[in-house]
Amino acid sequence: xxxxxxxxxxxxxxxxxxxxxxxxxxxxxxxxxxxxxxxxxxxxxxxxxxxxxxxxxxxxxxxxxxxxxxxxxxxxxxxxxxxxxxxxxxxxxxxxxxxxxxxxxxxxxxxxxxxxxxxxxxxxxxxxxxxxxxxxxxxxxxxxxxxxxxxxxxxxxxxxxxxxxxxxxxxxxxxxxxxxxxxxxxxxxx
Ligand code: AP5
Numbered sequence: 001x002x003x004x005x006x007x008x009x010x011x012x013x014x015x016x017x018x019x020x021x022x023x024x025x026x027x028x029x030x031x032x033x034x035x036x037x038x039x040x041x042x043x044x045x046x047x048x049x050x051x052x053x054x055x056x057x058x059x060x061x062x063x064x065x066x067x068x069x070x071x072x073x074x075x076x077x078x079x080x081x082x083x084x085x086x087x088x089x090x091x092x093x094x095x096x097x098x099x100x101x102x103x104x105x106x107x108x109x110x111x112x113x114x115x116x117x118x119x120x121x122x123x124x125x126x127x128x129x130x131x132x133x134x135x136x137x138x139x140x141x142x143x144x145x146x147x148x149x150x151x152x153x154x155x156x157x158x159x160x161x162x163x164x165x166x167x168x169x170x171x172x173x174x175x176x177x178x179x180x181x182x183x184x185x186x187x188x189x190x
Contacts, residue, residue: 001026001080002105003185004087006155007113009144010120010127011170012177016113017084019178024185026080029071031064033084054134056143058088058151065095072099088152109185110159113170113177120145 001024005013014030021028035053038046045067049059058064068086071077087093100106115123121141128136135144159165166184170177 001082001109001185002100002107003080003082004107004110004159005082005084005113005181006110006152007115007170008120008148008152009141010123011113011115012123012174013084013113015174016170016177016181017082019174020181020185021082023178023182024080024082026082027076028082028084029068029077029086030084031068031086034067034071035059054140056135056140056147058147061089061091061095064088065092068092069095069099072103087155088148090154090158093155093158107164109166110164111181111184112156112165112167113181114167115170117145119171 003020003024003026005017005020007013014032017028017030035046035049039050039053040046045063048063052059064086068083072081083096087096096107124136124141125138127133128141135141156165168177168180168184
């Protein structure tokens with residue numbers, strides 16, 4: 001199974017992707033996590049990505065696309081994957097199409113998590129207290145939300161037109177949201 005999980009900052013993509021990927025036995029790929037790992041190890045990719053992340057901006061498409069192309073070609077992706085936070089721009093949609101064609105694969109579903117804006121802000125402010133993520137400050141949270149609206153929300157229409165999009169209510173307890181996602185991807189056990 002090849003899935004994409006979309007949603008604004010704080011929607012629960014990371015939380016849900018980890019659980020759902022485990023339940024479906026597919027590889028969880030979070031571009032945000034890969035960038036953060038590179039930032040903390042001080043790799044050239046991390047040095048390149050950090051200033052964009054700290055400002056709440058997207059890392060340039062050429063950098064992100066090359067990283068994802070490499071990752072999807074790795075052996076643990078052959079049995080299926082769940083992409084968390086990619087694609088986020090129209091350019092990334094085209095790149096993903098191209099990568100999938102070259103791997104002879106296709107997307108099965110694109111799941112959008114919807115959460116009220118007030119709840120999103122509350123979750124991120126709460127996380128800022130205990131996680132210390134450098135992009136969880138008030139100004140940067142606001143910028144991340146705006147960037148999502150401007151650059152990523154148009155992708156929903158693209159995937160809706162292709163008949164791949166399912167919108168899932170991301171409000172409520174984590175296990176309730178998991179059950180809704182599993183239901184939306186039409187798998188038993190939700
Ligand atoms: P990324 O790490 O993906 O950040 P994000 O999209 O801003 O999303 P978050 O991680 O903040 O939220 P989430 O939806 O994953 O929710 P989570 O489960 O964590 O990306 C970071 C940056 O990397 C980007 O800004 C960009 O710079 C760069 N980047 C990444 N991908 C890129 C791309 N494709 N192109 C270019 N640049 C890219 O939950 C949030 C909080 O809520 C947690 O504390 C969690 O415990 C809590 N929570 C979760 N579910 C619930 C629930 N049901 N009820 C209550 N609390 C909950």
